[in-house]
Amino acid sequence: MKADLIATRQSILNGEIHPQAVAEACLDRAQSSACKDVFLELTPETLLETAVQAAxxxxxxxxxxxxIKDLFDVQGQVTTAGSIVLQNRPPASNDATAIKRLKAAGAGLIGRTNMVEFALSGVGVNPHHGTPAAWDARTEQAVGQQHQAHVPGGSSSGAAVSVATGAAFIGLGSDTGGSIRIPAALNGLVGFKNTARLVPTSGALPLSTTLDTVCALTRTVRDTVLAHEILSNRTVPSAHRPLAGFRLAVVNTLMQDQMDAQVGRAFERSLATLRSAGAQITDIDLPELLELAPMMSTGGFSPAEGYAWHRQLLEKDGARYDPRVAQRLLRGEGMMACEYIDLLQARAHWIERMTLALQNFDAVLSPTTPITAPKFSDVAPGKERDAEFFRVNGLMLRNTSVVNTMDGCGISLPCHQAGDFPVGLMAWHGAMQDDTILQLALVLEPLLN
Structure with a gap:
């Protein structure tokens, strides 16, 4: 595994390496076959200029x-959200808030990453710009030839592969239903979805104004803490709580259903490892999770709120959308105002019940996704594969979307063994529990690795 950001920065401060050399190495990776279809636009001049400055x-x-996920405005660049529909938009006149904060912290922007069109899928497929191949960031090489043909997860697909391959230390992305944590799990990375309100979404093209979250992918938890502190403009307090000091739950309801064999083995092995290290883990039932499907039966927030933004574009240019994306957005066309208001109220009541049910725990542990990265050939664009695509997409989003619906926070940590396809373990809880989740992740990471 390549050195993380904090270790590389320390090497720079020690005079062991110059940022320009690091930048050139990242550009080499970005232009290699490992990053095929990862970048929609590379900005080597910007990266190198930042790297050579002393400040x-x-x-x-x-x-x-x-x-930078192609969802965020960067002054002078066109934000297309992975679509050809927006390719003739004027360049952004201002930076998104997240970009301003990254620049102020000294980030070298290497380029805009590919993504699921308009961020509306957890699989990672893009019919317009190609689909990056999932990558095993732990071994720095593909797990056999078949690995190159597996999807990276979405919607922050290019962001994940850019970090996993070494082209970037941080991949700025978004998470509306799992779009940071899913590609983190499928690429052996750390992906943290903070409480949505902690990072402004201004300058990011919206999908769901209720659920959209600005966050990032990294290689290690300590890099994740740094990225979160920059994006949220706040400090995560240090803590020295031992593993036994955290009250952990494992949910038996829904979140372990339909696990494939590799995920099942990795999850059970991880729990056994944590228990042997002193973790106090309680198995619980959480019947509130069974209410989610009926609650979202009229379409959910993303189609309704997404359709509100896209309706004129769909009328004018709908034939140029990814058909699968258009199909999901059009579900929002039929939602009545009363149904939307009912959904808002149902969610608020559900959050209250979930918060009460989990009040005695510091975090919940679950598989990030119940399956490893599917083969691209099974979910590639084409009507004949639509049924399988939507089945896989539902599975990919099932566990992670619980956290978004709860207005919570969650982190995906790699928990697979070397040689296996990447698997993520997710630690999560409700709103504003971010510091506890990050402190726990710092304790879990060395045990899982």
Whole structure:
């Protein structure tokens, strides 16, 4: 595994390496076959210019490479959200808030990453710009030839592969139903979805104004803490609580259903490892999770709120959308105002019940996704594969979307063994429990690795 951002920054401060050399190495990776279909636009001049300046050396990011999901406005660049429908938009006149904060911290922006069109899928497929191949960031090589033909997860697909391959140290992305944590799990990375309100979404093209969250992918938890502190403009307090000091739950309801064999083995092995290290883990039933499907039966937030933004574009240019994305957005066309208001109220009551049910625990542990990365050939664009695509997409989003619906926070940590396809373990809880989840993740990471 490549050195993380914090270790690389320390090497820069020690005079062992110059940021320009690091930037050039990242650009080499970005232009290699490992990053095929990862970047929609590379900005080598921007990265190198930041790296050669003296000022960033003392900054948190020290001019190191950060990739930007094609969802965020960068002044002078066109934000297309992975679509061809928006390719003729004028360049952004201002930076998104997240971009401003990254630049202020000394980030070297390497380029814009590919994504699921308009961020509306957890699989990672893009019919317009190609689909990056999932990558095993732990071994720095594909797990056999078949690995190259597996999807990276979405919607922050390019962001994940840019970090896993070494082209970037941080991949800025978004998480509306799992779009950071799913690709983290499928690429052996750390992906943290903070409480949505902690990071402004201004300058990011919206999908769901209720659920959209700005966050990032990294290689290690300590890099994740740094990225979150920059994006949220706050400090995560240090803590020295031992593993036994955390009250942990494992949910038997829904979240372990339909696990494939590799995920099942990795999850059970991880729980056994944590228990042997002193973790106090309680198995619980959480029947509230069974209420989610009926609650979302009229379409859910993303189609309703997404359709509100897209309706004129769909009328004018709907034939140029990814048909699967258009199909999901059009579900929002039929939602009545009363149904939307009912959904808002149902969610609020559900959050209250979930908060009460989990009040005695510091975090819940579950598989990030119940399956490993599917083969691209099984879910590639084409009507004949639509049924399998939507089945896989539902499975991919099932566990992670619980956290978004709860307005909570969650982190995906790699928990697979070397040689296996990447698997993620998710630690999560409700709103504003971010510090506890990050502190726990720092304790879990060395045990899971």
């Amino acid at each position: 960033p050396f003392e900054s948190p990011l020290a001019g190191l490479s950060v990739s």
